[in-house]
Amino acid sequence: MGRARASLTTENMPKPPSNCEATRETALLSWIQQFAPYGVVTLDESFRVQGWNDWMEIHSGMRRQEVAGINLFTLFPDIHQRNLAGNFERALKGEASVLSTALHRYLLPFRSPFPEGVSAHMLQTARIAPLFSEEKVCGVIVVIEDVTQRESQAEALERQHRRDQLVSWALAHLLKTEQPRKAIRQLFFKIAEQLDFDTFFVYLRDVETGQLNLEAVGGVPVESDKEFLACPFLNQLSGGSSDVFVLNSVQQLQTPEYEAFNKVGIRAAVGFSLVANERNLGLLCFASCSRDTIATEESDLLATIAQFLATALDRESANGQLHKAKEALSEHARLLEQKVQERTARLRDTISELETFSYTIAHDLRAPARGISGFCEVLLEDFRETLPREAGLMVEKIARAGGRMESLTRDLLAFSKISRQEIVLAPTQIEPVIEEISALRVPAIRQAIRVRAPMCPVRAHRGLLQHALSNLIDNAVKFVEPGAPPKITIGTEPVSHGSPGNRSRSLTFSSHTPLVSEASTSAPAGEELPGYIRIWVRDEGIGIPREAHQKIFGIFERGITSDGYEGTGIGLAIVARAMQRMGGTYGVESEPGKGSQFWLELPAA
């Protein structure tokens, strides 16, 4: 709007100038004024209405004829009361002014086109300017713009923005916190405040009893809690029959069930069941003491927040259970470990006692056994002639039994020693060991032993290895068809195994921790495993049936085919124990009548 001219007319206005251009301009202005989406009022110098366009008629409800010539301040006395008359007076002095909605709301009190909106009055922006006639101010023009819709939209936008912020804030808070239950109070106080609710309460279900317990409350006395729970509204939510429940105009409900709400002045309430993973975790309720209705957009917003809360609570409880399960598991593992240790210790003690016992027995039996043998020999040598023949035969039997007892005690002692002896593994050449063994044998046996050279060295305890090989050679010599000469071949070969676990470790029992433990024999994944050497002792003797292959390595066990062959049943047990002590393995491949091949495996040196 530039300088308004007095020639701006309606039917009440002065006559337009006669020249043609002025007429056209006047017509245009008149047209704009008439149909403009603005209120246009012109006043004379005494503020009496001169012009009053259609817009003004529509919104004021007053016809042009009714207001013409009447002072504007008489029509709208509140202009004076609201200190706005100054703007009109200054307009007469040439000043133009703008009245903003934000600071004045409106200039003239018209009804809002959106009565349910932000204001009961139409929100207006007004411009008040002088009207000139021949460079002299002759009146005032007022232009009024209806900005109700713009402001409603701005406010709705603003409200939406704040709500979005609130939802994001609540979500961030609930996502971040490890313990949403602890955050509830702070969270819902803020939400209630922001959304203009006076009260909130949160009930959570006890996992074990299923009871609803008050978790947090704001705005009403905590004691109201039990009475609230009796309200059918909360019942429905807690029973899971509905997820959202809006209760408007509570004060008008005469039913006694809502007495608890009435008592604390609640006028409208909205509640949500907290459901996550199909479990009803509790309920959340917001209430107002100043409003009778809760808008859908509010309940939608709160429903989102309720869902966040339910998810967060569910996560918390799942975390809690996981934590408990983990603790229980680690406690169980700890107890198990403790039990294993205790039992292992007890077992070790028992074994140690047993070994001491067997050692003592073997050791102490040797002397009486020798005595028996010795005295039998004396009897036979010195008194044979005087003894009746029967007695002589008996003494011979006693002597044989004594000799057998002596070998038994000797072997047992050897077995005990192997179990108890401290051993250290070292690279060991096998040929000298075999040479030493055969040196102690009679020439016939010496000749029966063939060695497949070269032999691979192994990591072993020389004494134990010698003992084991010696026992295997003795068995090969012993278990042949009567009259057949023994034939023994000894050799070595490297063996490769996928992992120590796949190897035929046939005995897993040891009274002592093996020096070469599982951990030190197994190499980390991806590394080349240390090679093993198999030492085999082959004979062409009577052979052993398959079913006896395992058994024969046990103490006092003898093969079925060994009947008629002398022996204590300890020899192979010594082999087994010796290999065990050295972290090695052993076994046999054999069939009756086809000879046997015993083997020992030890780490390559």
Next chain:
Amino acid sequence: MELTATQQDALTELINIGYARAAAALSDLTGHRISLEVPEVAIHVISEIKTRLLRVIKDEVASVNQVFSGPINGNAILLLDREAALLLNNLLTDRDQAQGKLDGAAREVITEVGNILLNACLGAFGNLLKVQVTFTVPYLQVDNVDKVLRSITVQGSELEYALIIHTRFHMRASNVSGYLVIILGVTSLKTLLEELRKWEERELR
């Protein structure tokens, strides 16, 4: 062109009279005590003001523009940078314009404040000159300083001067700073300075 110390004092005093009226109007309007201060008044040829203003106001400005006419005529503009405009709006309306945007309502508030300030200031000039100065209805323009100035200066052809009045609003423990720029033709400026001299003489008498 430079103002003498005497001219500067007289001008500042005159503007302060106008600002007192504006401050009273704003205080009435908002219910908060608002005061206005003039820390600095300077005069420059129009070609210089862009450089000078760009030193103090960067980026976009909200400008309230009013044309005045009478024995002196020209353009009066209130320039506020975006933050100042937002803060001023928030302080006056008790609102928190969270989105950092000058919406329709905020633009109107700034226009009204500019209008009050410009009317008061120019009214004081009018009173001094004992003539009636008339104004157009103010309009708001949000743009960079360069564009705002260009849209104004194309109008006049004669040598023009700009009176730059640094303006500070004090309210509710906050300060908002802006610039009131009055662009005058050489004749108008001479008239104004002459009238100012006479006014001072009268005042001193």
